[in-house]
Amino acid sequence: MMSDRVDHIGIAVNDVVEVARFYSEALGVEVSEPEFEPTEGVKIAFLPTSSGLVELLEPVNEASAIRKFLDNRGEGMHHICFEVLDIEAAMRQVVAFGAQLIDEKPRHGRGGRKLAFVHPKSAHGVLIELLELGKE
Numbered sequence: 001m002m003s004d005r006v007d008h009i010g011i012a013v014n015d016v017v018e019v020a021r022f023y024s025e026a027l028g029v030e031v032s033e034p035e036f037e038p039t040e041g042v043k044i045a046f047l048p049t050s051s052g053l054v055e056l057l058e059p060v061n062e063a064s065a066i067r068k069f070l071d072n073r074g075e076g077m078h079h080i081c082f083e084v085l086d087i088e089a090a091m092r093q094v095v096a097f098g099a100q101l102i103d104e105k106p107r108h109g110r111g112g113r114k115l116a117f118v119h120p121k122s123a124h125g126v127l128i129e130l131l132e133l134g135k136e
């Protein structure tokens with residue numbers, strides 16, 4: 001087994017403050033203060049649930065992948081992230097299956113953790129992130 005844990009779900013939103021207010025006040029879910037993530041060109045607010053994070057992602061520039069997603073599909077689930085023990089092994093398994101990766105090599109995310117994306121064309125319409133287990 002490559003993964004038994006969803007690390008987070010990313011949701012593309014137009015206004016992170018407004019959407020954070022919905023989760024906080026309508027659903028009673030704890031939401032962090034939005035923070036700027038320059039590498040992805042987004043503002044992010046985190047919903048730290050005991051079964052994994054939910055990330056609210058608002059684009060802050062036109063180059064952001066989240067901006068393109070919102071323009072094409074509107075607000076909604078952007079990606080689901082599975083935690084894996086070994087990112088290179090996970091990527092090899094995806095390729096061996098015949099599915100398409102977006103990343104040829106792992107990229108580095110928050111905290112230096114290695115990650116790679118599986119193309120939604122190969123994953124039944126869902127963008128899948130594979131995230132190597134952190135060492136914290």
Ligand code: ZN
Pocket residue numbers: 008010079081129
């Ligand atoms: Zn993610």
